[in-house]
Amino acid sequence: xxxxxxxxxxxxxxxxxxxxxxxxxxxxxxxxxxxxxxxxxxxxxxxxxxxxxxxxxxxxxxxxxxxxxxxxxxxxxxxxxxxxxxxxxxxxxxxxxxxxxxxxxxxxxxxxxxxxxxxxxxxxxxxxxxxxxxxxxxxxxxxxxxxxxxxxxxxxxxxxxxxxxxxxxxxxxxxxxxxxxxxxxxxxxxxxxxxxxxxxxxxxxxxxxxxxxxxxxxxxxxxxxxxxxxxxxxxxxxxxxxxxxxxxxxxxxxxxxxxxxxxxxxxxxxxxxxxxxxxxxxxxxxxxxxxxxxxxxxxxxxxxxxxxxxxxxxxxxxxxxxxxxxxxxxxxxxxxxxxxxxxxxxxxxxxxxxxxxxxxxxxxxxxxxxxxxxxxxxxxxxxxxxxxxxxxxxxxxxxxxxxxxxxxxxxxxxxxxxxxxxxxxxxxxxxxxxxxxxxxxxxxxxxxxxxxxxxxxxxxxxxxxxxxxxxxxxxxxxxxxxxxxxxxxxxxxxxxxxxxxxxxxxxxxxxxxxxxxxxxxxxxxxxxxxxxxxxxxx
Numbered sequence: 237x238x239x240x241x242x243x244x245x246x247x248x249x250x251x252x253x254x255x256x257x258x259x260x261x262x263x264x265x266x267x268x269x270x271x272x273x274x275x276x277x278x279x280x281x282x283x284x285x286x287x288x289x290x291x292x293x294x295x296x297x298x299x300x301x302x303x304x305x306x307x308x309x310x311x312x313x314x315x316x317x318x319x320x321x322x323x324x325x326x327x328x329x330x331x332x333x334x335x336x337x338x339x340x341x342x343x344x345x346x347x348x349x350x351x352x353x354x355x356x357x358x359x360x361x362x363x364x365x366x367x368x369x370x371x372x373x374x375x376x377x378x379x380x381x382x383x384x385x386x387x388x389x390x391x392x393x394x395x396x397x398x399x400x401x402x403x404x405x406x407x408x409x410x411x412x413x414x415x416x417x418x419x420x421x422x423x424x425x426x427x428x429x430x431x432x433x434x435x436x437x438x439x440x441x442x443x444x445x446x447x448x449x450x451x452x453x454x455x456x457x458x459x460x461x462x463x464x465x466x467x468x469x470x471x472x473x474x475x476x477x478x479x480x481x482x483x484x485x486x487x488x489x490x491x492x493x494x495x496x497x498x499x500x501x502x503x504x505x506x507x508x509x510x511x512x513x514x515x516x517x518x519x520x521x522x523x524x525x526x527x528x529x530x531x532x533x534x535x536x537x538x539x540x541x542x543x544x545x546x547x548x549x550x551x552x553x554x555x556x557x558x559x560x561x562x563x564x565x566x567x568x569x570x571x572x573x574x575x576x577x578x579x580x581x582x583x584x585x586x587x588x589x590x591x592x593x594x595x596x597x598x599x600x601x602x603x604x605x606x607x608x609x610x611x612x613x614x615x616x617x618x619x620x621x622x623x624x625x626x627x628x629x630x631x632x633x634x635x636x637x638x639x640x641x642x643x644x645x646x647x648x649x650x651x652x653x654x655x656x657x658x659x660x661x662x663x664x665x666x667x668x669x670x671x672x673x674x675x676x677x678x679x680x681x682x683x684x685x686x687x688x689x690x691x692x693x694x695x696x697x698x699x700x701x702x703x704x705x706x707x708x709x710x711x712x713x714x715x716x717x718x719x720x721x722x723x724x725x726x727x728x729x730x731x732x733x734x735x736x737x738x739x740x741x742x743x744x745x746x747x748x749x750x751x752x753x754x755x756x757x758x759x760x761x762x763x764x765x766x767x768x769x770x771x772x773x774x
Contacts, residue, residue, distance in 0.1 A: 252516030412502030
């Protein structure tokens with residue numbers, strides 16, 4: 237029997253595997269996505285999607301299918317046992333083009349991601365297909381399936397959840413902690429509360445969460461104490477007693493499902509073993525309170541997707557794939573620490589510790605409350621190593637001396653802008669996706685050598701000239717052939733404001749919207765050469 241040969245095998249049709257398959261499908265990579273279950277999981281798990289993940293959905297061409305299943309700008313109130321507001325989370329800015337916090341229904345978003353794969357004849361999906369063995373050799377990995385048959389893939393990505401058989405088969409550790417108490421999730425249709433926000437209740441008697449979800453769904457989560465058996469979730473009287481303080485009549489609730497889950501904070505000892513990668517919960521899990529488990533998995537797919545496609549298409553060497561763990565591990569560790577701290581703060585059932593928490597909250601300054609409201613506690617991705625080039629601060633006397641943080645390794649903003657015809661849209665739509673060299677006012681082609689331009693053409697990079705909207709007719713007429721002209725709308729969130737705040741006139745932006753390097757216009761050719769080197773572009 238012959239063995240099918242493919243570029244990439246993705247194991248697990250959860251949100252990470254589905255997102256990765258879409259991103260690879262866009263790049264023309266031959267993908268097989270396999271899932272041991274007979275279909276998608278149909279019960280809600282994650283309930284929050286952030287702006288970075290929505291930008292990834294935009295890049296995958298699926299954001300319009302995802303948005304109908306979201307509640308944009310969803311507030312979170314942290315309250316104590318007496319319902320006093322300890323803090324409010326309500327970030328309303330749009331740095332990356334989308335609301336920073338959104339409630340969502342995961343199964344419906346997963347369905348949209350699955351349907352998106354129908355766009356790509358180079359992507360196949362097999363449900364009821366369990367991988368039982370992976371054997372790597374010099375040229376790839378041979379996967380064996382429980383129902384018989386094998387597949388040879390050049391690379392494999394395991395995204396099959398926290399219990400990942402692949403991670404265990406590879407003998408990779410999963411270090412961290414499991415909290416001593418479980419949680420109960422109860423999802424209810426025809427939301428009996430009917431308000432749009434989410435509440436996290438740090439009640440020392442029993443902590444809980446009450447979260448409005450799209451389409452009239454309400455999610456409750458309660459702590460299950462150590463002396464309570466997991467099967468209590470099936471006891472109607474027990475569930476009614478839990479919900480009695482929250483609704484006028486628990487007997488009239490339309491309960492969709494109820495489940496028990498564990499609180500884990502763990503990270504894999506490594507994310508790569510040869511040609512096999514771990515992503516999403518297979519690589520890391522964190523408490524649900526921070527709402528970042530799902531989003532962290534999407535970041536994995538977004539980071540790994542463009543790199544895997546570049547290597548498979550012969551644009552970069554295999555060394556590029558080592559930067560996946562280099563870049564993702566640090567941010568995942570930060571997010572895990574934040575989530576764990578939030579979980580401990582809101583689920584501590586020691587009355588004295590809860591009282592101390594309440595006292596601290598009551599004495600916060602207005603500045604501290606504003607920082608919490610803006611979600612300043614959430615660490616943004618920032619890579620010090622990987623596909624990033626850190627340039628020194630310019631010493632030009634044409635620039636004021638300012639202590640400005642360097643932004644290479646962080647996400648480039650996505651304000652509203654215009655295309656060359658003056659039509660308003662989000663920046664990524666105006667520039668197009670993929671590698672981008674973006675300059676303020678200048679024609680970037682003028683500053684690049686023929687050698688650099690040839691490499692950029694080979695990798696499908698875009699040269700982008702940003703000008704004030706008033707200059708569009710002139711810039712469009714005089715721009716070098718192949719340069720994309722974008723109109724800036726001005727104002728506090730504009731690209732002009734972004735460039736004005738820092739001593740650079742050019743940026744190199746990666747396919748995942750991370751700033752690979754920033755520099756003065758005249759330095760662009762040399763800096764781009766350094767970027768191409770760290771990106772292992774051949």
